Amino acid sequence: MRPFGPPLRLRRPREGQGLLNPWLFWQYLHNMIGSVVTASFVMASVGAFYLLSKRSEEYGRTFVRLGVSAGMISTFLMAFPTGDGQGKNIAWHQPPTLAAMEGLFKTEDGAPLAIVGQPDLEKRRLDNPITIPRALSFLTYQRWGAEVKGLNQFPPDRLPDNIPLLYYSYHIMVGLGTILIGVMTLASLSLWRGRLYHARPLLWLLMLMLPFPYIATTAGWITAEVGRQPWLIYGIMRTPQGVSPQISAGNALFTLMGFMGIYTILAILFLFLVRREIEEGPEHRIEARATTL
């Protein structure tokens, strides 16, 4: 009947289990605070642009102050406790995903944390590694010598099917997240000492950081979605079991292209309108409103 095996038999959940889903709390907060991080950087970046170009400086200072204050708090919360909580959830509930994310090919006591490196699936090792010894064990289990399961521990059909993509998206997210914390810390210190509005190198840095929170959140999303493969519902329903058997590849390609077209138009319009808003400056809006009142 169904091309991908017999229909699924789903276990009946315990009362209220849906609301007590262990992922819900940390993942929800991690997501939501991620939006605050992006908003903070956009705010600070636009403010820095106004200060650097010596126009609308009053607003520029407000934007930078607000963006940096909110950014300091939110970037920190991204790492701890929400990112940390999310990472432990993965270690506990999706151990193959953790091994793939971290590029850990062999189970180890006192596993190292890979900062840089390229996973080589044929030779089953990380090329050009720069690692912090034992740090992965500590971050995951709070013990320097704890055992962390590697990719060799799991049957191939339970491993994410695109390990390099997962490894890179996770490392881009965490790497950029660390950089974002660093930038916000520098800017906060400078703001606190009353120097930020005139510290041109730092304002340049804030302005140029604009794309990176977008990249980090997108990479985080890819990590979550690629990480749970090959499952639609983890451990219960495999991705191929969710395919609509009657929809042909041609029809799927048609709608994919349609979405790409619509999103391209949206992206162009977004950039066009946002550039226009920034160019016209914050006073423009407020004057327009005042004259029609």
Added chain:
Amino acid sequence: METAWFCLVAVMIAVYVVLDGFDLGAGIVHLFVARTDVERRAVLGSIGPVWDGNEVWLLAGGGTLYFAFPALYASSFSGFYLPLMMVLWLLILRGISIEFRNHIQSLVWQPLWDAVFSGASALLAIFFGAALGNVVRGVPLDRSGEFFLPLWTDFTAGKDAGILDWYTILIAVAALLTLTVHGSLWVALKTDGAVEGHARRFVKGLWWVLLAWVLVITLASFRIQPHLKESFAARPWGYVFPLSAILGLIGIRVLDGRRRGLEAFLCSCLFILGMLTSAAFGIYPYVLPSNTDPTLSLTVLNAAAAPYGLRIGLLWFIPGMFLTAGYFIYTYRNFSGKVKVQEEARNQ
């Protein structure tokens, strides 16, 4: 329990059509009843605070469908894959045209988005009508409860029909007419001056067309889906649904003629509710009939979720609906009365 959920899903979809229907309808007539920029702002202002809330009923209806009748959801969302994706695109275009329009004051920018808004609204009405037509007509379900329909084939409404055939096109046009009248009544209710006058003239002119069309689709539906006749014969109390639709339709004419804007609009709501509940009553216990072999049809029983889930769901549904109703009353009370065109102009 399955029947209770059938009624809930039918009511949620009907409420969606009534609520989003008037802002879709306002979009359809937007280009014609409002000529100047200030007038168009008045039309947009009349739906501005509520249109996105109304669209959530579509999501809520889909979510309820997924929850209560997962087999129906799986089958119809992959079977109607192409039109559903297009509905998504149209919803995106419609949403951005409302949001983008007032960012730039220009004789090119604003008319462009007004046209996109109007066109997307009209196409959405047509798509939803065609969807309803397909559900009444039936689709070629296979043994595992799956199907896939191309957009059109030979327009015969036979076994190889696509999503558009002569019957579903009739229903699609009926939906377009109904929502145009519905939206015009809303615009007339919420605006004054020239816009109100144009909208009332629209209602007057279209009403006779709508009446004729309703007669045609009623006859066509009974011909295309013999199960409708069996349903009404088996449970004659069901005639209350078509009767309320007729009452609503007559009410629109009588009350709009007497300039009772609110009552006429409510009659239009009654008309839409009556038509949709008639269709739902008529196809029950099917939720998606098969047009090739009746035994392969999806019914409330073989498409429903497990009884445990349905029971728990009902417990959560009731407080959720109270919250929704409370918020609904709050919003509509806050934005009651006619839109002040001048006041609207400053919120650019």
